[in-house]
Amino acid sequence: xxxxxxxxxxxxxxxxxxxxFFKVGETKIELLEATCAESPIxxxxxxxxxxxxxxxxxxxVESVAEALEEAKKAxxxxxxxxxxxxxxxxxxxxxxxxxxxxxLFEFCEQP
Numbered sequence: 001x002x003x004x005x006x007x008x009x010x011x012x013x014x015x016x017x018x019x020x021f022f023k024v025g026e027t028k029i030e031l032l033e034a035t036c037a038e039s040p041i042x043x044x045x046x047x048x049x050x051x052x053x054x055x056x057x058x059x060x061v062e063s064v065a066e067a068l069e070e071a072k073k074a075x076x077x078x079x080x081x082x083x084x085x086x087x088x089x090x091x092x093x094x095x096x097x098x099x100x101x102x103x104l105f106e107f108c109e110q111p
Contacts (some may be wrong), residue, residue, distance in 0.1 A: 002057065004022040004023055004024050004029075005022070006021065007018050007021055007022065007023060008020070008088065009021075009030070010087055010088070011035060011048040012087050013035075014037050014044075015039070015040065015041075016034060016035045016036060016038060016039035016040070016041070017032050017033065017035060017039055017040070017088075018032070018033040018034075018035055018047075019031065019032055019033075019087045020033075021087075021088070023098055030058070030087065032055060051091075055089070055104065056094070056104035056105065056106050057103060057104070058092075058101075058105070058106040058107070058108050059105065059106070059107055059108065060108050060109070060110060061086065061108065061109055062109065063074075063082040063108045064091045064092065064093050064107045064108070064109040064110060065082065065083055067093070067101065068080070068082070068083070068093050068106045068107065071095055072099055075099070076095055076096070076099040077095070077096035077098055078093070078095060078096060079093070079095065079097040080083050080093035080094050081098050082108075083109065084092040086108070087104075089111065090108045090109060090110065090111065091104070091108070091109040091111070092106055092107060092108050092109070093107050094106050100109065
């Protein structure tokens, strides 16, 4: 991928996904692979005719809890009502795409 080397591969068992991370400048790219047919990623790929595609866009925030509170106050529907652990042991949370023009957004907080 653009000459970048993968710096981390891990499995996130509760999401049934394997992740691979690449750095491109200051941007981090995460590739996702379903570990079983029931994985949300497997369902996403199937829904898109097996083509895959962009699953979500993540933003670094200072506090996931505060970002969720701001989103809730703005009337944005939440998938996660509180932070949870994600890949790279980051605190994360997702916003519901029905409230964000069909795009799945993730908040990520560096430890």
